[in-house]
Amino acid sequence: MNLLSSTEAFSLSALSLACVGVVANTFQGDGEPVIASLAFSGLAFASSYSMIRWLGPVFMNAGLKGRDMSKLKRTEIPESLGAVCALIYLLTIIVFIPFPFYKDIVAATSGGGNRDISVSEDHQISGRSLHRFPHSKLATYLSAVLSLQSVVILGIGDDLFDIRWRHKFFIPAFASIPVLIVYFVDYGVTNVVVPMQLEPYLGQMVDLGWLYYTYMAAIAIFCPNSINILAGINGIEVSQSIVIGCLLLLNDLLSLYAAPSSPNPHPATDPHYFSIYLVLPFLGVSLALWSHNWYPAKVFVGDTYCYFAGMVFAIVGILGHFSKTLLLLFIPQIINFVYSAPQLFHVIPCPRHRLPRFNARTGLLEPSTTQWQRPPRKSAALLLNLLAGLPVALIKLEKNNLGEIVESTNLTILNLWLVWFGPMREDKLAIGILLMQLSCGLFGLFVRHELALLVFRQDNRQ
Amino acid sequence: MNLLSSTEAFSLSALSLACVGVVANTFQGDGEPVIASLAFSGLAFASSYSMIRWLGPVFMNAGLKGRDMSKLKRTEIPESLGAVCALIYLLTIIVFIPFPFYKDIVAATSGGGNRDISVSEDHQISGRSLHRFPHSKLATYLSAVLSLQSVVILGIGDDLFDIRWRHKFFIPAFASIPVLIVYFVDYGVTNVVVPMQLEPYLGQMVDLGWLYYTYMAAIAIFCPNSINILAGINGIEVSQSIVIGCLLLLNDLLSLYAAPSSPNPHPATDPHYFSIYLVLPFLGVSLALWSHNWYPAKVFVGDTYCYFAGMVFAIVGILGHFSKTLLLLFIPQIINFVYSAPQLFHVIPCPRHRLPRFNARTGLLEPSTTQWQRPPRKSAALLLNLLAGLPVALIKLEKNNLGEIVESTNLTILNLWLVWFGPMREDKLAIGILLMQLSCGLFGLFVRHELALLVFRQDNRQ
Numbered sequence: 001m002n003l004l005s006s007t008e009a010f011s012l013s014a015l016s017l018a019c020v021g022v023v024a025n026t027f028q029g030d031g032e033p034v035i036a037s038l039a040f041s042g043l044a045f046a047s048s049y050s051m052i053r054w055l056g057p058v059f060m061n062a063g064l065k066g067r068d069m070s071k072l073k074r075t076e077i078p079e080s081l082g083a084v085c086a087l088i089y090l091l092t093i094i095v096f097i098p099f100p101f102y103k104d105i106v107a108a109t110s111g112g113g114n115r116d117i118s119v120s121e122d123h124q125i126s127g128r129s130l131h132r133f134p135h136s137k138l139a140t141y142l143s144a145v146l147s148l149q150s151v152v153i154l155g156i157g158d159d160l161f162d163i164r165w166r167h168k169f170f171i172p173a174f175a176s177i178p179v180l181i182v183y184f185v186d187y188g189v190t191n192v193v194v195p196m197q198l199e200p201y202l203g204q205m206v207d208l209g210w211l212y213y214t215y216m217a218a219i220a221i222f223c224p225n226s227i228n229i230l231a232g233i234n235g236i237e238v239s240q241s242i243v244i245g246c247l248l249l250l251n252d253l254l255s256l257y258a259a260p261s262s263p264n265p266h267p268a269t270d271p272h273y274f275s276i277y278l279v280l281p282f283l284g285v286s287l288a289l290w291s292h293n294w295y296p297a298k299v300f301v302g303d304t305y306c307y308f309a310g311m312v313f314a315i316v317g318i319l320g321h322f323s324k325t326l327l328l329l330f331i332p333q334i335i336n337f338v339y340s341a342p343q344l345f346h347v348i349p350c351p352r353h354r355l356p357r358f359n360a361r362t363g364l365l366e367p368s369t370t371q372w373q374r375p376p377r378k379s380a381a382l383l384l385n386l387l388a389g390l391p392v393a394l395i396k397l398e399k400n401n402l403g404e405i406v407e408s409t410n411l412t413i414l415n416l417w418l419v420w421f422g423p424m425r426e427d428k429l430a431i432g433i434l435l436m437q438l439s440c441g442l443f444g445l446f447v448r449h450e451l452a453l454l455v456f457r458q459d460n461r462q
Numbered sequence: 463m464n465l466l467s468s469t470e471a472f473s474l475s476a477l478s479l480a481c482v483g484v485v486a487n488t489f490q491g492d493g494e495p496v497i498a499s500l501a502f503s504g505l506a507f508a509s510s511y512s513m514i515r516w517l518g519p520v521f522m523n524a525g526l527k528g529r530d531m532s533k534l535k536r537t538e539i540p541e542s543l544g545a546v547c548a549l550i551y552l553l554t555i556i557v558f559i560p561f562p563f564y565k566d567i568v569a570a571t572s573g574g575g576n577r578d579i580s581v582s583e584d585h586q587i588s589g590r591s592l593h594r595f596p597h598s599k600l601a602t603y604l605s606a607v608l609s610l611q612s613v614v615i616l617g618i619g620d621d622l623f624d625i626r627w628r629h630k631f632f633i634p635a636f637a638s639i640p641v642l643i644v645y646f647v648d649y650g651v652t653n654v655v656v657p658m659q660l661e662p663y664l665g666q667m668v669d670l671g672w673l674y675y676t677y678m679a680a681i682a683i684f685c686p687n688s689i690n691i692l693a694g695i696n697g698i699e700v701s702q703s704i705v706i707g708c709l710l711l712l713n714d715l716l717s718l719y720a721a722p723s724s725p726n727p728h729p730a731t732d733p734h735y736f737s738i739y740l741v742l743p744f745l746g747v748s749l750a751l752w753s754h755n756w757y758p759a760k761v762f763v764g765d766t767y768c769y770f771a772g773m774v775f776a777i778v779g780i781l782g783h784f785s786k787t788l789l790l791l792f793i794p795q796i797i798n799f800v801y802s803a804p805q806l807f808h809v810i811p812c813p814r815h816r817l818p819r820f821n822a823r824t825g826l827l828e829p830s831t832t833q834w835q836r837p838p839r840k841s842a843a844l845l846l847n848l849l850a851g852l853p854v855a856l857i858k859l860e861k862n863n864l865g866e867i868v869e870s871t872n873l874t875i876l877n878l879w880l881v882w883f884g885p886m887r888e889d890k891l892a893i894g895i896l897l898m899q900l901s902c903g904l905f906g907l908f909v910r911h912e913l914a915l916l917v918f919r920q921d922n923r924q
Binding site: 058087091095101138142143145161174177 | 520524525549552553556557559560563597598600601604605607608611612614615618622623636639640643644646647
């Protein structure tokens with residue numbers, strides 16, 4: 001059961017061989033990093049797919065397993081397999097390092113693509129001293145890898161030791177330290193462009209100083225945690241990450257398309273290539289995980305995957321200087337976070353798990369609820385009644401004869417979706433949420449690329 | 463029991479406060495990275511010391527525990543606490559990143575230590591573009607952190623899943639990929655100086671090409687694994703690492719001392735500062751671990767620590783271009799590896815554990831042995847008899863009436879030491895081995911700094 005079928009083995013081998021061929025071929029020209037990245041992503045997909053299958057039993061033996069609560073037969077399946085994807089991803093982007101810089105290496109050593117030229121005595125002792133080599137880009141890339149690796153280490157620690165929620169909330173903050181420090185050392189721009197409407201008061205640009213670092217840290221904390229709390233049904237964590245990843249790629253293409261072959265490249269093209277190099281292999285490993293985690297799930301992804309996925313997006317947004325655009329792709333996550341806030345901050349009691357409840361009789365998911373042993377305090381009752389009384393109800397309440405609240409649905413958009421559209425099967429729910437994610441994201445990109453000129457003086461594309 | 467005593471708490475707090483003060487003070491001048499590194503090492507010591515104490519029970523609960531076989535009461539104690547030290551070390555060297563570059567940041571932004579100057583419009587959009595900033599040094603530093611983090615991730619995987627010996631042997635090779643790739647991208651020197659005696663045949667320098675990368679990978683594989691096999695008694699893994707770390711510091715001081723204040727610094731000073739920045743915090747966390755792991759041990763270090771320690775040394779040696787000097791500090795490990803080879807490569811059967819045997823009656827350690835159910839094959843018997851028949855016996859054999867070998871001591875220098883000097887208490891054995899390590903290392907440095915001119919045309923010091 002845990003071996004690959006012969007069809008799978010054959011397809012994966014063929015894919016891998018083709019990818020190796022493509023990678024080898026990129027050495028003929030200028031390195032063609034985007035093509036190489038695509039091929040590496042194919043390799044990452046193939047190896048993640050096989051490793052997830054092979055390592056499942058190993059993880060079960062090591063105690064990394066859980067029961068699927070939303071199935072009739074609650075069989076145990078391996079947990080935390082996202083860690084495997086994250087490690088394969090890290091190895092991929094590390095091995096990829098020479099490719100974006102291949103052109104620079106060749107240019108700096110011989111100018112003609114031939115590296116076997118004689119070198120000066122001086123070079124032999126002190127190294128290449130490539131004056132035209134973009135060392136600062138390399139440092140940026142390395143800091144990104146370092147932050148991702150940090151979040152993976154901390155995520156694995158969380159999967160193993162079950163860290164408390166209020167501690168693990170800050171895991172991404174720790175992991176973002178390398179990126180922030182290299183940003184400080186190497187770049188240090190803390191100015192933001194001011195919307196035209198505010199220019200009379202603030203000027204064209206405003207220097208946020210250390211506030212900008214706080215803002216970046218907040219992005220790094222928000223993205224991973226927001227994915228981690230929009231979770232609980234088969235495939236939702238991976239699928240939302242895949243949708244966001246695809247939208248990021250679309251954003252990169254839209255931004256690059258406007259400056260297709262200008263001789264003096266716009267400074268904003270580099271970050272978008274950088275984003276492509278990080279997102280493509282992410283999609284590779286995520287698709288492999290998706291095919292095992294989609295309904296009915298054969299493995300669980302674990303917290304490591306959520307942190308890792310969110311951190312990829314945060315880093316791409318921070319280092320690519322499009323963190324505002326990034327937030328436009330996180331609209332459902334932002335809504336879910338705001339909507340969850342009363343429970344997250346314990347205004348309303350928060351049970352350990354808030355995932356929808358599986359009704360064994362119908363086989364469908366229903367909104368899960370919090371039971372009120374005692375009627376809620378006045379302030380909480382007011383909030384609950386307000387949410388329930390809106391034209392579109394944002395919560396479903398059960399009251400007893402006295403009009404006291406005895407039960408209220410949990411505040412996640414998964415439950416809200418079920419309140420609005422009624423009980424449905426697990427995969428239907430996931431597809432609904434994903435379509436909403438996709439629509440919000442496309443709308444966000446439309447706002448970014450078409451409507452931004454209403455607010456900002458100039459677009460990066462110009 | 464797992465809380466800090468009030469004396470400990472007080473001393474550690476005082477130390478931490480002092481270190482924070484020193485770090486804050488370095489901002490007054492040019493950043494003084496060596497002083498800052500020393501202070502960070504103090505902080506790393508204090509936090510490792512407390513975290514090891516606090517996390518012991520957590521690790522036991524998570525199943526990370528083992529029995530001390532060389533004690534009368536074989537109580538269970540927490541295992542793999544070296545991983546905690548490694549993580550604190552990583553955090554320390556990440557937070558330390560700005561310090562070695564502080565001078566460059568200040569110089570590039572204002573030239574006078576004041577960072578609040580007005581900046582040009584161009585800078586606001588495209589970043590600082592610090593032309594004088596040593597980006598390549600930053601990239602090198604980051605690649606070192608990345609490799610260390612990789613080895614820690616893989617080490618934790620090993621501690622959790624008990625990877626097979628023939629697989630885990632290559633863990634450091636994977637982890638060295640970032641350093642090797644950045645070396646390739648950023649530096650690319652593959653020439654080695656030829657000993658004078660060979661110059662007529664090879665010229666003054668010889669370009670090893672890709673062989674040089676193989677050599678560096680071999681160093682990266684050897685150092686961690688050689689520490690991992692010189693193990694098995696309380697404190698030996700940490701102590702040998704501390705001795706090697708101190709010798710590396712001594713080597714740095716000897717190398718820097720010769721060029722104290724030349725206006726145009728020799729290219730070889732940078733790697734030695736780099737080495738100091740990596741080794742000082744290593745000593746900080748190791749001393750904290752040592753105080754818990756020395757006889758009688760209250761925690762075990764785990765494989766993670768051995769890999770991590772070996773990798774620190776390998777990286778310092780590789781990126782500092784003194785890998786040959788490094789090997790002079792690993793003489794006991796090299797001897798142990800060569801001596802163990804017949805068992806490691808299964809010429810002679812190798813039991814799962816080869817640590818010395820504890821004699822409960824005397825409380826002393828005795829050489830552990832391999833029992834031969836059947837007499838050894840001819841070739842093995844020849845080897846065993848040869849080792850036993852040397853003027854200084856390298857093995858102890860038990861024979862039956864027929865002259866067939868029925869028992870032979872295991873081939874580790876710990877057992878050999880016990881063969882030579884008789885049974886002794888665990889800590890006596892550790893001290894003996896460490897004194898040998900120290901003497902060999904000091905001799906090695908003497909050879910490097912005084913005798914090298916017999917073989918090489920010029921010393922780095924000149």
